[in-house]
Amino acid sequence: MSAFRPCGLAATGVLGLWSAAVHADFQLNMTPGVTAVSHRIYELHMLIFWICVAIGIVVFGVMFWSVYHHRKSRGAVAAQFHESTTIEIAWTIVPVLILVGMAIPATKTLVQMEDTSNADLTIKVTGYQWKWRYDYLGEDIGFYSSLKTDARQIHGETDKGEHYLLEVDRPLVVPVGRKVRILTTASDVIHAWWVPALGWKRDAIPGFVNESWAKIDQPGTYRGQCAELCGKDHGFMPIVVVAMNQPDYDKWLADTKAAAASERNSADRVWGKAELMAKGAEVYRSCAACHQASGEGIAGMFPPLIHGKPFSGPEALLEPLRTRGFLSADGKITVGPLDKHAEIVLKGIPGTPMAGYAGQLSDVEVAAVLTYIRNSWGNDFGDAVQPSMIKTLR
Amino acid sequence: MEAAMNPGLPDPQPRRRAVRRTVITLVVIAVAFYAGFIWLAAQRA
Amino acid sequence: MTATTAGHDAVHDGHDHGHEHAPPRGLWRWLSTTNHKDIGTMYLVLSLTMFFIGGAMALVIRAELFRPGLQLVEPMFFNQMTTMHALVMIFGAVMPAFVGLANWLIPMMVGAPDMALPRMNNWSFWIMPFAFALLLSTLFMDGGGPAGGWTLYPPLSLQTGAAFPFVILSIHMMGVSSVMGAINIIATILNLRAPGMTLMRMPLFVWTWLITAYLLIAVMPVLAGAVTMLLTDKYFGTSFFNAAGGGDPVMFQHIFWFFGHPEVYIMILPAFGIVSQIIPTFARKPLFGYASMVYATASIAFLSFIVWGHHMFTVGMPLAGELFFMYATMLIAVPTGVKVFNWISTMWRGSMTFETPMLFAIAFVVLFTIGGFSGLMLAIAPADFQYQDTYFVVAHFHYVLVPGAVFSIMAAAYYWLPKWTGHMYDEKLGRLHFWCSAIGVNILFFPQHFLGLAGMPRRIPDYALQFAEFNMISSIGAFIFGFSQLIFLWVVIKCVRGGEPAPAKPWEGAHGLEWTVPSPAPHHTFQTPPQITEAEAHS
Numbered sequence A: 001m002s003a004f005r006p007c008g009l010a011a012t013g014v015l016g017l018w019s020a021a022v023h024a025d026f027q028l029n030m031t032p033g034v035t036a037v038s039h040r041i042y043e044l045h046m047l048i049f050w051i052c053v054a055i056g057i058v059v060f061g062v063m064f065w066s067v068y069h070h071r072k073s074r075g076a077v078a079a080q081f082h083e084s085t086t087i088e089i090a091w092t093i094v095p096v097l098i099l100v101g102m103a104i105p106a107t108k109t110l111v112q113m114e115d116t117s118n119a120d121l122t123i124k125v126t127g128y129q130w131k132w133r134y135d136y137l138g139e140d141i142g143f144y145s146s147l148k149t150d151a152r153q154i155h156g157e158t159d160k161g162e163h164y165l166l167e168v169d170r171p172l173v174v175p176v177g178r179k180v181r182i183l184t185t186a187s188d189v190i191h192a193w194w195v196p197a198l199g200w201k202r203d204a205i206p207g208f209v210n211e212s213w214a215k216i217d218q219p220g221t222y223r224g225q226c227a228e229l230c231g232k233d234h235g236f237m238p239i240v241v242v243a244m245n246q247p248d249y250d251k252w253l254a255d256t257k258a259a260a261a262s263e264r265n266s267a268d269r270v271w272g273k274a275e276l277m278a279k280g281a282e283v284y285r286s287c288a289a290c291h292q293a294s295g296e297g298i299a300g301m302f303p304p305l306i307h308g309k310p311f312s313g314p315e316a317l318l319e320p321l322r323t324r325g326f327l328s329a330d331g332k333i334t335v336g337p338l339d340k341h342a343e344i345v346l347k348g349i350p351g352t353p354m355a356g357y358a359g360q361l362s363d364v365e366v367a368a369v370l371t372y373i374r375n376s377w378g379n380d381f382g383d384a385v386q387p388s389m390i391k392t393l394r
Numbered sequence B: 001m002e003a004a005m006n007p008g009l010p011d012p013q014p015r016r017r018a019v020r021r022t023v024i025t026l027v028v029i030a031v032a033f034y035a036g037f038i039w040l041a042a043q044r045a
Numbered sequence C: 001m002t003a004t005t006a007g008h009d010a011v012h013d014g015h016d017h018g019h020e021h022a023p024p025r026g027l028w029r030w031l032s033t034t035n036h037k038d039i040g041t042m043y044l045v046l047s048l049t050m051f052f053i054g055g056a057m058a059l060v061i062r063a064e065l066f067r068p069g070l071q072l073v074e075p076m077f078f079n080q081m082t083t084m085h086a087l088v089m090i091f092g093a094v095m096p097a098f099v100g101l102a103n104w105l106i107p108m109m110v111g112a113p114d115m116a117l118p119r120m121n122n123w124s125f126w127i128m129p130f131a132f133a134l135l136l137s138t139l140f141m142d143g144g145g146p147a148g149g150w151t152l153y154p155p156l157s158l159q160t161g162a163a164f165p166f167v168i169l170s171i172h173m174m175g176v177s178s179v180m181g182a183i184n185i186i187a188t189i190l191n192l193r194a195p196g197m198t199l200m201r202m203p204l205f206v207w208t209w210l211i212t213a214y215l216l217i218a219v220m221p222v223l224a225g226a227v228t229m230l231l232t233d234k235y236f237g238t239s240f241f242n243a244a245g246g247g248d249p250v251m252f253q254h255i256f257w258f259f260g261h262p263e264v265y266i267m268i269l270p271a272f273g274i275v276s277q278i279i280p281t282f283a284r285k286p287l288f289g290y291a292s293m294v295y296a297t298a299s300i301a302f303l304s305f306i307v308w309g310h311h312m313f314t315v316g317m318p319l320a321g322e323l324f325f326m327y328a329t330m331l332i333a334v335p336t337g338v339k340v341f342n343w344i345s346t347m348w349r350g351s352m353t354f355e356t357p358m359l360f361a362i363a364f365v366v367l368f369t370i371g372g373f374s375g376l377m378l379a380i381a382p383a384d385f386q387y388q389d390t391y392f393v394v395a396h397f398h399y400v401l402v403p404g405a406v407f408s409i410m411a412a413a414y415y416w417l418p419k420w421t422g423h424m425y426d427e428k429l430g431r432l433h434f435w436c437s438a439i440g441v442n443i444l445f446f447p448q449h450f451l452g453l454a455g456m457p458r459r460i461p462d463y464a465l466q467f468a469e470f471n472m473i474s475s476i477g478a479f480i481f482g483f484s485q486l487i488f489l490w491v492v493i494k495c496v497r498g499g500e501p502a503p504a505k506p507w508e509g510a511h512g513l514e515w516t517v518p519s520p521a522p523h524h525t526f527q528t529p530p531q532i533t534e535a536e537a538h539s
Helices: A009-020 A036-069 A085-113 A246-266 A273-291 A315-323 A338-347 A363-374 A387-393 B012-044 C003-017 C026-032 C036-064 C075-110 C118-140 C164-191 C204-235 C249-266 C269-283 C290-304 C319-347 C356-379 C381-387 C391-421 C427-454 C465-497
Strands: A121-128 A131-136 A141-145 A172-175 A180-186 A191-195 A200-204 A210-214 A220-226 A238-244
Touching (some): A036 A200, A036 C319, A036 C356, A036 C381, A121 A172, A121 A191, A121 A200, A172 A246, A180 A191, A180 A200, A200 A210, A200 C381, A238 A246, A273 A363, A338 A363, A338 A387, B012 C164, B012 C249, C026 C036, C036 C118, C036 C391, C075 C164, C075 C204, C075 C269, C118 C164, C204 C269, C204 C290, C249 C269, C249 C290, C269 C356, C290 C319, C319 C381, C381 C427, C391 C427, C391 C465
Parallel strands (some): A172 A238
Antiparallel strands (some): A191 A200, A191 A220
């Protein structure tokens, strides 16, 4: 970590306070990062910073000199001068020249950043509320990546881990030394994909595909976060990029492809209830963002998934539940027929925050999560929903 | 008040007309920006 | 817009103000008043109320961020707090404070008996309490208040629950109020100046407000248009911003920031005016470079219309667009620099004293300039790809808005309180308030630069462990700054209720027509217009 060496009285005060609570992990300045572009951005940042510091020292120096010497209590008598065209022109032109000096390196860096040609591989990044999906174009693999931090850490029930809130179940894996083109888009609202070590963030916008690129110098794990407010769990959709040497990357790619193929084949066999429940618990983690790990939902916003729990809220939310058979006349949640239940998971409920997951979840995953919901938290429907059945409902 | 509203002039009439002209111009500008931007957006959508 | 007809009538029916009678008493006086001083007072009281409400919301945010983990509030409520804090502070605290100052001071400064459209003035004010009652009531609605950020970006803002149409309506009401206020200010300045008060003899506060009012008239309708389109997208099946229906969510951002960037200057240009009144007074020396100050203000206003893209460097603009917005944004540093240099030259070889208004004005110059420096850094597009949407941005705009705009309002309050109340405020308490505020605000916002550079995104209710120290420091600063404002409240109440009687001109070095009338300023001033000469205007 490089020193920021902030100047000014304010900073001195702050640093004084800070030294009382010193911690090994704090960081003062922008990271130089691990790509050629991020290095240039860092240098640009420091250049502008030091120019500002220099201007600040001169301007505030003059001002405080005046504040000290030209005070009435020291017997200062006010001069009466009040204009000088020469001076005005001078302090218009000099800043313009300084700005030109800043604009030249900035322009060069920007041109370099925007050149996404000749990429070695392309990864499409899609933002969802509240997780990321990575698709390796041309490789036929893709997966979701969501927060791994335990909810108990967030609520202070256990100690927070080293990578609290910056850890995911499946990181993005890329090779070092190769130009990776990253396409960002989103499925629901606007997100922004940001890993500081790569030097940039890019908005992920529904209906748009943005292009950026990175060529990482050294193997390592680089962490970042969603940078555009995207709703309730905006603070809980981190990004982890693992950069590997080419041989390691090739092995990872082969393993991942093999796992994806066996996953596809497994949709055709009959699944036992225990393995559906285990897989369902894993899939349910993304449902828990709204419906909570306890299945109790959030009053007035996200309905509980537990049979017999009361739920009230805006009529726009209640009416579609009633028509689908998931809310009784006296305002209690009923876990309705399986085909309707599957339809809600696959197609969502239009006009409410419940999105359709047909595009995100495989048949196995939908079957598993339905089995899990229908047999947890006191729900006891006994079904072991089969992937083959979900296939027919799609 | 009439005289007070129009301090510099013996006859308040021209000053009142000037205020009215200013107000009408500004309202036209405001409405033009409101409608103009919606119209522009509608062209793109 | 319907209010304009009332405005015309007010010109016709203005004669009921001419009589030398005392205003009616009680609530009715305040509901029915068309007096610019009464309305100015009401704006200032509203602003102070909103400042405390918005401040309480900020303290909820800082309390939650005091340490990592979710302790006090749920993420959804946290998002409502960040959204409402911004809306309340921008539209409820800062803008009405400047409008209140304009109401009190502009007629007195140009030697007019009242605003040009006194009845419309009453309307402009009385819309505001209803707009804010509506906005704040959304916190208690199904699904809570707006939580998509004050920028209301779709599609996220379209996920707002029952509150959505109420938020839009309240924004429309604020917009109508602001536009009416701006029309009134321009009509007053252009038509009601006393004989001899030429444009280039006007005090700078009047000049900056004239330019600000034009900005308001150009951009508040644009915001109104943007939120109208959000409303039709949500309820009437249009697809202005809906990608699935052939619309463009980025177009909202372009329209919003076409409003949003001039809005930033709406909140800072009157502050420039205030500081340009106060520094010459306490330096006992005329403002340096009056004409260049006017031209610089006009240049900033012009540039504000062509820099909106710098809020959107990361949305994926073409390279040419990014370069254009970067260069245009950097240019703003030039006129802003001219202003800072002029203020310092005004102090140079003056005979300075440091009463509370001057302390706030000097802090303004220093801390606003720090905000300007971080603004220049943010203008550098490649580096902005790191800064964008982090706490660095939060630190930047709070530096220009809190020790910038808010400090200038505090300075103005101390400077003109003797004129408004007829009493001197308590100088000791004023200085205590200044030092607590100036120290608190830096503890609050300076560490946020570090947080942003280290990688903390804005608008998150919980954060990784490496951000813990600076967040804790920042939260401590927030509580120091927040509670110091109670000193201000006490100073104002004390000054209204009594104190050493203030002379017509309580500041030795003050110039301007407002200091020629007694303190407190009588209900009606300048019914016989003063005559302004060159010597009086620029002495």
